[in-house]
């Protein structure tokens with residue numbers, strides 16, 4: 211019987227809603243380059259790295275940049291994005307998340323962050339939960355993007371647990387696939403249809419009972 215012993219959280223879309231800041235910053239970049247960028251397009255960038263996001267955006271805008279200009283635009287976007295992150299406070303933690311973190315803290319259940327963002331550490335500091343994590347794995351630690359399970363495998367290793375002992379909370383399709391590819395239990399946060407490959411899906415953390423998590427920490431993967 212496999213027991214789940216640890217939890218891995220994605221960051222953007224799970225713990226905080228930084229997608230709204232990414233949207234503003236990418237939209238400014240697109241507009242400055244002379245084309246538009248929609249919320250629907252922003253949805254497709256969830257869990258996607260900064261480089262890959264810019265490649266997609268330029269494709270949508272039918273635009274090519276030199277290598278130097280590409281790097282300059284990425285830096286500008288990040289600078290703009292960080293100006294929003296800088297204003298973040300504890301109240302940006304999404305509803306229901308703190309209740310789950312409190313439960314894990316009180317019961318000594320190890321948990322890690324597994325995010326594609328290179329700004330993850332700065333964000334966790336801003337919302338004052340950096341110290342709570344037993345391991346933090348972000349875009350600076352990985353060479354393969356989700357749906358490759360690398361980010362979650364590193365997290366499991368740092369938590370000293372086997373991949374199949376981990377529960378992963380994710381809001382992106384690629385992230386759910388990464389968890390499934392790593393034989394971890396996947397819990398989607400968001401839309402049931404979009405995240406249909408997940409083992410379980412909840413609209414947000416307010417819909418998750420502590421009892422549900424307690425049971426997962428005892429039961430076998432369904």
Ligand code: B16
Nearest residue numbers: 221222256257260325326327328329
């Ligand atoms: P950065 P996650 C991802 O975070 C975001 O969902 C995605 O939109 C973003 O492009 C990516 O991080 C890279 O972020 O520019 O901060 O390095 O959902 O994996 O926590």
Ligand code: MG
Nearest residue numbers: 220222223381
């Ligand atoms: Mg995410």
